[in-house]
Structure formats: structure tokens, C-alpha cells
Amino acid sequence: MVEEDRLQLLRDILLIDDREVAHAINQRIEKISETLEKQEKLSEKVNPIIEDRLKVFVSEIPTSLGPVITQTLKDEIENSKERVVEALYPIMGKMIKRYIQNEIKLLSETMNKKVNDTFSVNSFKRKLRAKFTGVKESDLLLTELDAPTISEVFIIQKGSGILLGNHSNTATVDKDMISGMLTAIKSFVEDAFEGGTQNLEAIEYELYTIHIQNFHTYYIAVVISGSYSRSFENKLENKLLKLSKSLSPQISILTKEAIDDILKTHF
Amino acid sequence: MESIKKIVLLGQFGVGKTSLLRRFITNEFIQDYKTTLGVQIKKKHITLPSGNTMSMIIWDLEGFSSVTKTRPSYLLGSNAFIHVFDITRPVTYYSLDEEINFFKKNYPKVLLRTVGNKSDEKNPKNVLEYLKNKDIDIHGVVSAKTGEGVTELFMDLAKNLETL
Numbered sequence: 057m058v059e060e061d062r063l064q065l066l067r068d069i070l071l072i073d074d075r076e077v078a079h080a081i082n083q084r085i086e087k088i089s090e091t092l093e094k095q096e097k098l099s100e101k102v103n104p105i106i107e108d109r110l111k112v113f114v115s116e117i118p119t120s121l122g123p124v125i126t127q128t129l130k131d132e133i134e135n136s137k138e139r140v141v142e143a144l145y146p147i148m149g150k151m152i153k154r155y156i157q158n159e160i161k162l163l164s165e166t167m168n169k170k171v172n173d174t175f176s177v178n179s180f181k182r183k184l185r186a187k188f189t190g191v192k193e194s195d196l197l198l199t200e201l202d203a204p205t206i207s208e209v210f211i212i213q214k215g216s217g218i219l220l221g222n223h224s225n226t227a228t229v230d231k232d233m234i235s236g237m238l239t240a241i242k243s244f245v246e247d248a249f250e251g252g253t254q255n256l257e258a259i260e261y262e263l264y265t266i267h268i269q270n271f272h273t274y275y276i277a278v279v280i281s282g283s284y285s286r287s288f289e290n291k292l293e294n295k296l297l298k299l300s301k302s303l304s305p306q307i308s309i310l311t312k313e314a315i316d317d318i319l320k321t322h323f
Numbered sequence: 324m325e326s327i328k329k330i331v332l333l334g335q336f337g338v339g340k341t342s343l344l345r346r347f348i349t350n351e352f353i354q355d356y357k358t359t360l361g362v363q364i365k366k367k368h369i370t371l372p373s374g375n376t377m378s379m380i381i382w383d384l385e386g387f388s389s390v391t392k393t394r395p396s397y398l399l400g401s402n403a404f405i406h407v408f409d410i411t412r413p414v415t416y417y418s419l420d421e422e423i424n425f426f427k428k429n430y431p432k433v434l435l436r437t438v439g440n441k442s443d444e445k446n447p448k449n450v451l452e453y454l455k456n457k458d459i460d461i462h463g464v465v466s467a468k469t470g471e472g473v474t475e476l477f478m479d480l481a482k483n484l485e486t487l
Contacts, residue, residue, distance in 0.1 A: 216329045216400025217364075218380065232327070236364035236380055243396035244361060 204282040206292075207264070209319055210235050211303070213274050220274060220307065221315025223323050238277055242268065260284075269296045274307060276300070295322065327378045328484050329400055333393055334407035335415045336386035339440040342467035343407060344383045347477050352468050359385045362397055369481055377481050389418065391425045402487070403434040403480050410439040410450045410464060420459050434487065436480055439464040442471055 091097045133140050186193040210231070211221040217239030219232050242256045255275075259266040265284040269276045276296050280288075299322050303315070310318075332340040341359050345351050348365050367379045384397055390406060398404075404426060408415040419437065426435050439447060442464040454461055462479075465472035 213400060215396070216402075217382075218327050218329060218400065230366060232366050232378060232380055233364055236366075236382065240362045240364065240382070240397065243394065243399070247394055247396050 204280050204284050204288045206278055206323055207281050208279040209323055210238070210277040210279075211274055211307075211315055211319070212239060212277060214270075214272075215239070219312070220310075221312055221319055223316065223319035235277075238266070238268075242275075267292060269293065269300075271300050271304060274303075298322075325376045325378065326485070327380060328402040328481070329380050329382065330403045330405060330480065331382045331384060331398060331401045332405045332407065333384055333390045334386060335388060335390070335409075338386065338407045338409040338412075338415050339467045340386065340405075340407050341383050343405075343440060343465065343473060343476075344381055346467045346470055346473045348381075350470065352470075359383055361385055367477075369478070371481060371485055373485065375485060377485065379477070379481060390422045398430065398433075401430070401433050402484055403436065404430070405476070405480070406435060406437040407440050408437070409441055410447050411441050411445045416450065416454065419454065419461075420457060423459065434480065434483055436476065437461040438472075438476060440467055442466040443468045 091101060182193055185191070205225075207224070207226050209223040210219060212218070212235040213220055217236040219235040222231050222235075224231070238259075241259065245256045246254065255268070255270045257268050257270075259268070263281055265280045267278045267280060267284075267289065269278075276299070278292060278296070280292075299318070302318060303310070307315075332344060334340050336358070337356060341357075341363070342352060344363075344365055345353065348367055362385065363383045365381050365383065367381065368376065369379060370376050382397060382401075384393060387393055406422065406426065408419060410416070416439065423435070423437060426433070437460075439450060439461065443466040447464040451461075451464070462476065463472060465476055467473060
């Protein structure tokens with residue numbers, strides 16, 4: 057074998073495998089290039105990965121992004137209160153307007169019904185009452201429509217503000233705290249105006265009135281909704297005086313449950 | 324057996340009455356100082372070692388330059404007073420003897436606990452020594468910030484009120 061042949065043989069032995077590998081790599085690169093360059097093929101490969109990542113991302117939003125978004129919103133609202141109010145004002149206005157329109161419509165319907173019922177016994181009674189009391193029939197009519205109702209009754213120890221008994225037709229916040237705060241307000245007003253031994257007798261707030269009737273060691277606070285008229289006040293005072301007759305002699309020995317039961321029988 | 328007691332927190336401005344109350348009711352501390360206007364009322368229902376339960380209605384009053392200026396009607400019907408001073412501000416404990424005498428004279432039947440707050444900010448040793456020299460008896464020191472001694476103060480008060 058000549059020198060040249062030997063070299064060729066050696067080259068074949070050393071390089072044949074490399075050539076095959078290079079060929080395989082070339083083929084692979086061509087396939088990858090084809091996948092990358094053709095959108096359909098690329099989508100086929102990439103879409104499932106993106107979808108999986110999106111699913112994970114969406115499921116993690118409440119924990120990862122939620123607090124950030126909430127905080128950002130809070131900061132934005134805090135920093136631009138006026139703009140928020142500006143934006144909400146027209147919406148609130150429309151809602152209030154719609155509500156009032158609806159209420160007036162209802163009131164009008166009920167008044168019409170009452171007025172049309174001219175020859176009823178109640179109408180006759182109302183007319184007589186208007187004549188004798190001097191109160192306009194329309195005012196009496198309005199009072200009838202917005203009749204006062206008792207929502208809550210509190211029996212509260214004077215001074216300490218400790219709740220002795222309660223009767224409630226509605227669910228409210230902690231009654232012990234209400235009786236404490238009522239007593240604090242009462243004490244403040246009675247002190248502030250230096251009215252001697254005078255007592256606070258009523259608190260009014262929008263649709264509610266708190267009627268306060270004082271006794272020696274306790275006072276009764278009655279929460280009333282609706283039109284709080286003098287005649288209702290008079291009736292209520294009589295009712296509370298009657299209640300105090302059964303309460304006062306034994307108030308210091310009665311348990312809260314016993315006072316609650318007495319209140320149930322009266323209201 | 325359930326009992327209801329009225330407890331009043333009193334003291335000069337900024338001694339930490341509201342912070343003490345907040346620590347006891349919700350076990351929280353807020354660094355921001357917001358002065359109390361008038362009164363705020365909180366309630367805590369506790370079970371005593373005897374098995375009896377107690378509703379503590381706690382009146383947190385606004386601070387005055389001296390507790391003797393507190394509105395008397397807020398103190399009516401109280402079962403206990405927690406009289407708070409600030410161990411980091413001498414002005415709040417210089418006239419402690421006068422204030423304690425005021426309570427003893429005007430409200431002899433009401434249980435009184437005088438406590439120094441903010442023990443986390445200063446070592447109370449010197450203050451306690453000063454009060455001891457003046458023969459002023461206090462309940463102890465507490466910290467609304469760390470909670471040191473706060474629950475113990477209220478629980479001890481409740482136990483004493485139970486036996487009254």
C-alpha cells in the first residue's frame with residue numbers, strides 16, 4: 057500500500073463518523089429552522105406552553121397581583137378623592153332621584169286611595185279630628201301614612217350606663233355599647249348646658265327619634281321610626297309610666313332576662 | 324354567673340389610655356397618636372378563674388391636663404378606675420399623689436389602679452424609686468406597645484371586682 061492510500065484509509069477511519077454526525081446536525085438545524093420560520097409549525101409547538109403558563113398566571117392572580125391591584129386602587133382613590141366624587145356624583149344623583157321619584161309615586165298612590173275613600177268611617181273621623189284639633193286634614197293624612205313604630209326599647213342604669221333590659225324588633229350592634237354611648241351623650245349634654253337637674257329628653261337623627269324618659273335610678277330610651285307626633289309622644293309617655301310602675305319597685309333585684317320579659321309584655 | 328362592670332380609663336393627654344384599651348380588646352398597637360374626643364366605649368367579655376363571666380364595659384375618656392378636671396357625670400356608677408400616667412413624661416406623674424387623693428376622697432367605693440405606661444421606652448426603675456420616696460403606691464408599669472402587663476392588669480381588676 058502506497059503512502060497516499062494509507063493516508064486516505066486513515067482519513068476515512070477518522071472522519072467518516074464526523075461526517076455522519078455533521079449530516080445529522082445539519083438535518084436537525086434545517087428542521088428547527090423550518091419550525092421557527094413557519095408560523096403554523098411554531099404555533100403547534102409554542103401554543104401549549106403559552107396556554108399552560110397563562111393558566112398558571114390566571115390562577116395566581118388573586119395571590120400575586122390581587123394585593124398590588126387593591127393597594128394601587130386604594131392609593132389612587134386616596135390621592136384623587138375629588139375626582140372619585142366627581143365621577144360618582146352623577147351616578148349617585150340619578151339613583152337618589154329615581155328613589156325619590158318612586159317614593160313620591162307610592163305616596164301619591166296611597167294618598168289618592170285615602171282621598172278617594174271619602175265616605176269611609178276613617179275619613180269621617182279624620183275630618184272631625186281636623187276640625188276639633190285645628191290640625192290640617194292633609195297633615196293628619198301624612199301622619200297616618202308615616203305612622204310611628206317602636207324599633208327598640210332600652211332600660212339603662214343612670215350614671216353607669218349599664219344596660220338593665222332591652223326589647224328589640226331589629227338587629228343592631230352591641231346593645232351594651234349603645235346604652236353606654238347613649239348615657240355618655242346624655243351626660244355630656246346635661247353637663248354642657250349647665251341646666252341644673254334638667255334631663256335630655258330626645259335625640260333626633262334623620263328618620264329616627266330616641267325618646268328618653270327619666271326615672272330615679274334608671275332611664276328608658278325608646279327608638280322610634282316614622283312621624284313622631286305629640287299625640288304619639290303622649291301615648292308613649294303614658295305607656296312608659298305604666299311600665300315603670302311594675303319596674304321601679306324591683307329594678308335593683310330583677311335580672312336582665314326578667315326585665316326583658318317584662319318589656320316583651322308591654323311592647 | 325354573669326356580671327357587668329363599668330371601668331373608666333383616665334389620665335392626662337397622650338399617656339396611652341386608648342392604646343392600652345386597644346391592646347386589651349383587640350391585642351393591637353397602632354403607633355399613630357389620635358386624641359380621644361369625649362369618650363369611647365368598648366366591651367370585653369371575659370371568663371374568670373372561678374368560672375364566672377364578666378362583661379367589662381370600658382369607658383376611655385379624653386385626656387385632661389389633670390384627672391381632677393374629668394367630667395364627673397362620666398364617672399358616675401363606675402366600679403373601677405384605671406388611672407394611667409406616662410413614665411417617660413414626668414409632668415404626668417408629678418402630681419400623682421394629688422390625683423390619687425382626689426379619687427380616694429370623691430370616689431371611695433371605686434376600685435383604683437394607678438399604672439405607668441410605656442415601659443418599653445424607658446427603664447421604670449428611677450420613676451418607681453421617685454414614687455416610692457413620695458410614698459405613692461401604684462399598681463405597676465405596663466406597655467401598650469409590647470403588651471407587657473396589660474392583660475394581667477385587667478384580669479387582676481376583674482378578679483378584685485368579682486369579690487366586691
